[in-house]
Amino acid sequence: MIRAMGFVLLTGVALMSCVAEGGPPVSVDTQETAIRPQADTAPSARATGTTGTTEPASSESKRVDFWFEGVPVQGALLTGRVPSDTVSLQFEGEHIELGDDGFFIVGLDRDSPAEVTLVAKLKDGGAIERRLSVAPGDWKLEHINAPYRAGVSSAAFQERRGAELAQIVASRGKNVQSDGWRQDFIWPVTGRQSGFFGSQRVYQGKPGSYHGGADIAVPTGTVFVAPADGVVTLAARDEFTLEGKLIIMDHGHGLNSAFLHASAILVNEGDRVRQGQPIGQVGQSGRATGPHLHWGLKWNDARIDPLLVAGAVS
Numbered sequence: 001m002i003r004a005m006g007f008v009l010l011t012g013v014a015l016m017s018c019v020a021e022g023g024p025p026v027s028v029d030t031q032e033t034a035i036r037p038q039a040d041t042a043p044s045a046r047a048t049g050t051t052g053t054t055e056p057a058s059s060e061s062k063r064v065d066f067w068f069e070g071v072p073v074q075g076a077l078l079t080g081r082v083p084s085d086t087v088s089l090q091f092e093g094e095h096i097e098l099g100d101d102g103f104f105i106v107g108l109d110r111d112s113p114a115e116v117t118l119v120a121k122l123k124d125g126g127a128i129e130r131r132l133s134v135a136p137g138d139w140k141l142e143h144i145n146a147p148y149r150a151g152v153s154s155a156a157f158q159e160r161r162g163a164e165l166a167q168i169v170a171s172r173g174k175n176v177q178s179d180g181w182r183q184d185f186i187w188p189v190t191g192r193q194s195g196f197f198g199s200q201r202v203y204q205g206k207p208g209s210y211h212g213g214a215d216i217a218v219p220t221g222t223v224f225v226a227p228a229d230g231v232v233t234l235a236a237r238d239e240f241t242l243e244g245k246l247i248i249m250d251h252g253h254g255l256n257s258a259f260l261h262a263s264a265i266l267v268n269e270g271d272r273v274r275q276g277q278p279i280g281q282v283g284q285s286g287r288a289t290g291p292h293l294h295w296g297l298k299w300n301d302a303r304i305d306p307l308l309v310a311g312a313v314s
């Protein structure tokens with residue numbers, strides 16, 4: 001529960017109200033300035049350290065504000081560190097996980113609002129609030145001059161689909177311990193990117209659902225690896241209707257990966273895997289028009305762009 005008093009309002013507030021009234025910012029916090037994306041800079045992976053922020057303060061000196069790495073843009077994953085003496089952390093009013101050393105991650109959904117709020121609750125009962133401006137994502141939109149038509153699915157499909165979705169939800173709900181979220185992610189496989197996260201068809205102004213992952217087109221049988229350490233929470237060798245042979249892996253702190261359309265799965269549920277370890281082979285099982293790996297990333301309920309986490313596909 002958020003306390004009504006005791007907030008130390010740093011940055012954001014004066015700046016936001018000024019901007020809202022159309023006037024120039026009267027106070028600019030250097031840290032907030034440092035993490036604001038530059039208009040002429042494409043969003044890049046947090047691993048590349050584009051923020052220009054200094055290293056987090058050593059444990060000897062007291063941190064009085066949040067520290068962040070990454071560019072706050074829709075679809076991004078930010079790494080942060082809470083102020084000293086923080087006992088718990090909230091993002092948009094929800095409690096989120098905090099490492100013993102004060103580090104945490106925050107995922108900004110594909111459709112994140114333009115401003116999000118973090119609140120650190122302090123040992124002395126006070127709190128520090130930090131607002132972040134979130135830049136809009138640059139999604140590939142395709143405008144179709146035809147009315148939107150929802151697909152018609154059979155009763156048999158719907159019945160099967162319900163059971164599949166229940167398995168996916170259960171696997172994502174498992175609470176596992178992993179430090180994979182701390183690592184610099186690598187691509188599970190490299191090759192031509194044939195599908196982009198966030199891309200969407202718009203039918204005479206009505207948006208269809210967007211693509212929730214990155215597609216890499218490589219031949220059937222190509223081995224793909226774990227992008228970071230994690231625990232396998234689903235290894236579906238019996239094909240799902242849409243995802244085909246599917247692996248879901250938890251990287252800790254609410255972050256998980258899904259790998260779709262595999263031709264073979266090389267791991268089992270409960271396996272603890274290391275970054276770079278082979279986990280499956282690419283295929284076109286489920287609903288796929290050709291062999292490719294679809295890699296989806298979620299942080300709690302937020303859908304994240306793998307390109308912003310692992311950097312450009314090399």
Ligand SMILES: [Zn+2]
Nearest residue numbers: 195213215294
């Ligand atoms: Zn895909």
